[in-house]
Amino acid sequence: MDRRTFLGITAATAVMPKRLLQMNGYPLNLETPLELLTDYLTPNDLFFVRSHWIPRMPDLKTWRLTVDGEVKKPLKLSLADLKKMPLAETTCVLQCAGNGRGLQNPPMPGVQWRYGAVGNALWRGVRVKDVLDRAGVNAGAAHLHTFGSDDPPGKVPPFQRSIEMEKSLDDCILAWEMNGVPLPPQHGAPLRLIVPGWAGDHWMKWLVRLSPQKAPQSGFYMDTAYRWPLNPGAPGVAFKPEEMKPLTELAVKSNITTAPKAVTMRGIYDIRGFAFSGAPDIAKVEISDDNGATWKAAQLDARHSPHAWRLWHYRWTPAKPGRATLLARATDSRGATQPRETVWNQSGYLFNGWHSVDIEVKA
Amino acid sequence: MTWLLLAILAALPMPGTQFKQLPDSKGKAEIEHACYTCHSPDLLAQQRLTPKQWTATVEKMMRWGAELKESDKQVAIDYLSRHFGPENRFTPTATTPMK
Known part of the structure; x- marks a missing residue:
């Protein structure tokens, strides 16, 4: 970074009011104070940030979205390629699945979010359906596996997810814009999956690969984490794996x-x-x-x-x-x-x- | 290139970011060595866990590669249970992300 850029960033941050709550300094996890969530569109600089790992940011010149798996024609698309496709946009809520964990009793481990891991934004990009149609999804591919560029250290399992193909084709978007400006890095630039009505764990940030498959993704973040009890149980008593299903939609x-x-x-x-x-x-x-x-x-x-x-x-x-x-x-x-x-x-x-x-x- | 550097900076703590300081007592050095590779101290300081929950958490992190010797495991669990038990109260630091 040159000196001018460094001084510019330093000056900009010096005058910005400190308004978000730091739940984890690294990887970056920031909560919005509830009293500031009064706008229909939550401003980007007030929007909560959830990161599992410190991302490895790509060079836009070489960045490509890979589409592979159960498709007739695997693709590698640049951001310019995506921007030539029909524009799509949606305004919807993004809420971390764990928002309110800090209010739960008895407590459990994890980021102790209270009220502010939620916001509402205008997302603009291209429909997942349009991208997958270009690749030609094979019959029987019922799950879309999604991969980001953030990489965990050591033996820590990677944050990899999948969503049902039906949902991805219905209303999901690959967004490069948030509230009218390029998607900020902390929100997943250059490309993020938008999954309207579903919890934030599906909204893959720093997206680099989509892969239709016959079976759901496996791994810690599918098989153990982000699961929801089939029936309510007693507080403090852990559910067995067979008593839970993948968490998808937000709760009212x-x-x-x-x-x-x-x-x-x-x-x-x-x-x-x-x-x-x-x-x-x-x-x-x-x-x-x-x-x-x-x-x-x-x-x-x-x-x-x-x-x-x-x-x-x-x-x-x-x-x-x-x-x-x-x-x-x-x-x-x-x-x-x-x-x-x-x-x-x-x-x-x-x-x-x-x-x-x-x-x-x-x- | 500038975009790339801005992106990296945005995903990391801003210049001048303050982290919570963990209290001084037996086990702090082992905790710092084992945990700080992947988490800032903030994440530890907000937990409200029983010794049983801390044991499960520490064992999970060791399986995931946390650098903690088996012989130091109980010292670490005792430290976390002593300071970040169910009665713990946490006030997050106010901070500023990039636009």
């Missing part, structure tokens, strides 16, 4: 981002938040100030696309002096309602218990 969830800490009985107060699900849309968000005995509907923001989050707001009038606890719960477009308690699982995935905030009400 809402969070309160904006609420006053102290109010008086004479006012009406603005409460805001967001809601999302593995289902394409949110049907309603409700607020309770009596521990879930009664619920009142919040107003949903009009902005939406399938699997994007819905912002919402609610005008709250305090009922009595003292400490009030506001609860939010969402119901999605398939009728699933957010539960009071999350489903405990030994990896702490998909926490979606009701979110609450306490407000002091003065007479």
Whole structure:
């Protein structure tokens, strides 16, 4: 790096406010403070970062996406090749499967995310279907294996995943743009898989290879990690492998981002938040100030696309002096309602218990 | 070339990044040697695990290549259990990623 570039980076970072929460300095894992998740599109510099390993960044001149496996015509595509194909875009939520692990009880190992390993962005690139159609997928190839360029040290298993071919052909995108600018390096540049409605472990960063296969990918990150109990169990009791299935869709969830800490009985107060699900849309968000005995509907923001989050707001009038606890719960477009308690699982995935905030009400 | 270097920098801690400091007590040197190849101290300092969970975690990491002698294993588990048990509370450091 030349001196000018170095000084430029140093100057830019010196004046930027410190706004993300460092959960791991390396590999880089950063959480967004919940109170800053108030935009429909989460700004890139506020967007949470999840990395399994320190990536080996490619030189764009030599970078290629390899398409091999069960295909009639294996491909090696440059970014310029991909950009000649029909443009596709989607606005949707990206949430780390482990968001909320730090709220689980009893605790379990892993990054102790609380609320902010989630964001909503506009992703632009090319449909996975268009790329695979060019290669010609063989009949019987039911799983798309995905590979990134990040490489673990020593005997650590590589982060390799697969998704069902049906999902990949339906609405998945290979994105080189995030919120209108080139995909930032920490978010997977030059190319990232976008899997609308599914947890972030499927959204392979630093993507270098797609490989249709007859069987799912195997390995630690398919067979042991990212699995979800078939039936709820007792908190703290680990499930056996046969009692779990691969974790795919997000769970219906809402969070309160904006609420006053102290109010008086004479006012009406603005409460805001967001809601999302593995289902394409949110049907309603409700607020309770009596521990879930009664619920009142919040107003949903009009902005939406399938699997994007819905912002919402609610005008709250305090009922009595003292400490009030506001609860939010969402119901999605398939009728699933957010539960009071999350489903405990030994990896702490998909926490979606009701979110609450306490407000002091003065007479 | 500049893009490549920017990319590497973005994926690594920014200049001036602060890591949590692990508390001084018996076993710290073994932990630093075994864990810091793959994790910053932040990841250790936020855990809330029982000795049984720490034992399982340390054994998993040894299988994955952590440089920890079998004879130092219990010292490491004791250190982690002593400082990062179920009652541990963690406040992340505020930081700034690149745009």
